[in-house]
Amino acid sequence: MLQDLGNLGEFVGALGVVVSLVYLARQMIQNTVSVRAASFNSMVQNSIRLLEHAFRDPEFAAFLARAEADPASLTDVERVRWDSYMTAVWRHFGNLQYANRVGTLDGQMWQAYRTDLKEHLRKGSWAEWFLAHRHVFSEPLGRQVDLALREIAEESAAD
Numbered sequence: 001m002l003q004d005l006g007n008l009g010e011f012v013g014a015l016g017v018v019v020s021l022v023y024l025a026r027q028m029i030q031n032t033v034s035v036r037a038a039s040f041n042s043m044v045q046n047s048i049r050l051l052e053h054a055f056r057d058p059e060f061a062a063f064l065a066r067a068e069a070d071p072a073s074l075t076d077v078e079r080v081r082w083d084s085y086m087t088a089v090w091r092h093f094g095n096l097q098y099a100n101r102v103g104t105l106d107g108q109m110w111q112a113y114r115t116d117l118k119e120h121l122r123k124g125s126w127a128e129w130f131l132a133h134r135h136v137f138s139e140p141l142g143r144q145v146d147l148a149l150r151e152i153a154e155e156s157a158a159d
Contacts, residue, residue, distance in 0.1 A: 043099060046092055050085075068125045086129045087136075093117050094141040101140065118148045 053060045067074055067082045074082055093113070100110035120126045127149060134142045 043092075043096060043105065046095070050089055050092060068123050071125050071129065082129075083133075086126070086133070089120075090130060090133075090137055090141070093144075094138050097141050097144050098138070114144075114148070117144070118152060121145065121148050122152060 054064055055061070063078060063081065064085070067078065067085075071079075071082060096105060096110065096113045099105035100107065105113075121130075127145075130137075130145055134145070
């Protein structure tokens with residue numbers, strides 16, 4: 001009888017461990033989803049902050065249009081502004097690319113951002129700026145830009 005009680009105790013203990021592990025696994029999944037949602041929200045907020053200047057400030061929008069059309073025409077002060085803006089934008093794309101690589105950014109969302117990246121690279125000034133400053137950005141971002149530029153060149157050759 002004492003042996004039966006011991007076996008029953010071991011069974012109940014093992015059952016408790018299994019229930020605890022299932023609960024822990026559910027909590028981890030829920031936390032992972034929450035972390036991904038918070039990370040995505042942060043990335044979207046950063047995108048909006050970068051774009052906000054152009055849609056709220058007509059002077060900045062005009063500057064940005066001039067800078068994209070002909071960066072060589074910028075004054076020294078405008079060059080600093082252009083370099084600062086481009087650094088922020090490319091850091092943002094680097095962050096998005098990293099988030100996709102480590103799994104905190106959904107693949108479909110990364111493809112949407114990657115399409116946006118390619119659209120910017122179609123403006124020669126964006127590509128030229130990145131290529132001149134690529135040494136200050138991550139190698140994976142550099143490879144991503146190289147891939148996008150090759151795709152753009154292939155699309156242009158096909159037209």
